[in-house]
Amino acid sequence: MTPTPEIRVRTTIRHPRLRYVLQLLGDDLGYRFLFENDRSVFPTAPPRYRIGYGGEGPHALPHHPLLVGRAPAPVDLAPTLRPDGLPTFFATPRGPDLLACIFFAVSRYEEYQPFTPDRHGRFTAAQSHAGRHGYLHRPVVREWSALLGQQLREWFPDLPPPRERELELRPTYDIDLLWAWHHRGWRGMAGGLRDLLRGQWQRAVSRWRSLPENDPYNTIGQLEDLHRRLGLTATYFWLVARPGCRQDTNPFPIPATQRAVMQELESSARQGLHPGYRSSEHPELLAKEKQLIAELLEREVESSRQHFLRLRLPHTYRQLEEHGLREDHSMGYSDDVGWRAGTNLPFPWYDLERERATRLIIHPFAAMDVTLKQYLGLSGADAGARIRDLARHLLPYGGPFPLLWHNSSFAAAYGWEDGWDHYATTLTELLADGAVPWRPD
Structure with missing residues (x-):
């Protein structure tokens, strides 16, 4: 070497x-x-x-x-x-x-x-x-x-050239809800009544008649098939918050069927915690959620991404560090695409108030599905084009190129029309443009 x-x-x-x-x-x-x-x-x-x-x-x-x-x-x-x-x-x-x-x-x-x-x-x-x-x-x-x-x-002309890197495509997903209609308890019933009151008869009928395997959010099997076909390794962040906040929509207690999905993914993907909406103000909730996901996966979890990307410096990162988390993947914006920290490379967080580099490693991302659709109002095709443009700027420098998606974005009723096709096409085109699959260490 x-x-x-x-x-x-x-x-x-x-x-x-x-x-x-x-x-x-x-x-x-x-x-x-x-x-x-x-x-x-x-x-x-x-x-x-x-x-x-x-x-x-x-x-x-x-x-x-x-x-x-x-x-x-x-x-x-x-x-x-x-x-x-x-x-x-x-x-x-x-x-x-x-x-x-x-x-x-x-x-x-x-x-x-x-x-x-x-x-x-x-x-x-x-x-x-x-x-x-x-x-x-x-x-x-x-x-x-x-x-x-x-x-x-x-x-120094004899100085060796800088390190070269390939652009590494890394799909990541926030799983707020594994099912849109099933395992929802009173929230599911309230959603059905809301559909009826809004005149969305077909959605209400589908909600009550569908089987769990046909649920529009139940896309992890399809995603893993796509990843295998393209040679990709994904990372999933799971919301396991306790009830008490309308932004935390996950079922609780966590259904046994969800636990089975999570454990099956251990052999093919990376998984981490999606801390609940209130956890940044209530550290005791973060501790409980970290303990719960460790029980669900039967191992310690050291990576996370904030729900709603609720990141306040330095408090959020200090809290993660104090609770034994070693990686955070929240370094991006909700209201626009791009590089919040100016880089795609992982870096140790610097606590500016305490003037010290920490052991918490920050993993930036540049594009989220919610940003592209809701904030920027882009079609599925235009969203794919925007992502490829970000990748083209990064290609000469290489390194990780993570995307943040939600399983809900593949449901036509809640995401894009033909959202699945546009997403699969975007991943395929990124690889054709010169990206390579990310390989975990």
């Missing part, structure tokens, strides 16, 4: 933000950045590759105070567009500080500032810097990293 190239960084700055962003950059490019005065790390031989940050010299990167813990002035956030349309900010006399740009995006710096939450308490794409300046669809962190890699190779 080829050893990882080591690049020494000469700087007087020892803030954890700089150490964190250099770790991110190294993970992306396939290099290892080491501070010059970390004498326990270095041999006595002179370095082959040395750069500076925060000083002068021929190989010094631009330096902005953001990475020493100072708040940026508003003028610093006015983007300057490169000829290819890539925005940069945090200007310095030597040019934009791309390390500061990366930290700003990945740390979700702006989400720690005052903002107006939506009705579910969320920070929205419309309020974000990327949304307001029109670059949400671009994986800007990957692009900034590539520019830094290009700069390093100009300085």
